[in-house]
Amino acid sequence: EVQLVESGGGLVQRGGSLRLSCAASGFTFSSYAMRWVRQAPGKGLEWVSGISGSGATTNYADSVKGRFTISRDNSRTTLYLQMNSLRDDDTAVYYCAKKMDSGNYPIDYWGQGTLVTVSS
């Protein structure tokens, strides 16, 4: 059974940093690209970042480029999101997600999400 368990969320001051983790199990982690998707309170889904199975290729939404860094440790089957220079509009539930397959495929599994609150 695929399981994705996020951790690391919490309250952080504006301009601060936070690192999210996502522990993955139930599949061959290194074979699948992974994603971070967020959802601000009462708002829609926003794709944040993606990383290839090997970790060699990363992509970011314009809203986080230069501030967030996605990475993975395949030996620990863990995905990370380093968030720096946090702003009020980064407040959201952050979901870790697994991509279905290589190519133009969607997300097929999601974690339960971890809440990040940025406050002044």
Added chain:
Amino acid sequence: DIQLTQSPSFLSASAGDRVTITCRASQDISSYLAWYQQKPGKAPNLLIYAASTLQSGVPSRFSGSGSGTEFTLTISSLQPEDFATYYCQQLNSFPRTFGQGTKVEIK
């Protein structure tokens, strides 16, 4: 970035109704489109990918169609458990943008 516009943003319907949601892309995305369902407090759930391929385990009352810039999600006979918010997502290019969502509520 590719923009996705869903219509309507809000839909009120009764159980048993046929419901159609449209997703329009700002440029040609071929058939690289997925649909998700999200219920309050829960993570999204994949319904359809490649515009019209039903994800395993998803009821056959859900169907998808379209290509290029216009896509539709149809629920043939709305069930009580289908009241939720639906999102489209393009998988043609990065960033993998989502539509703004369509909330389906009980009439």
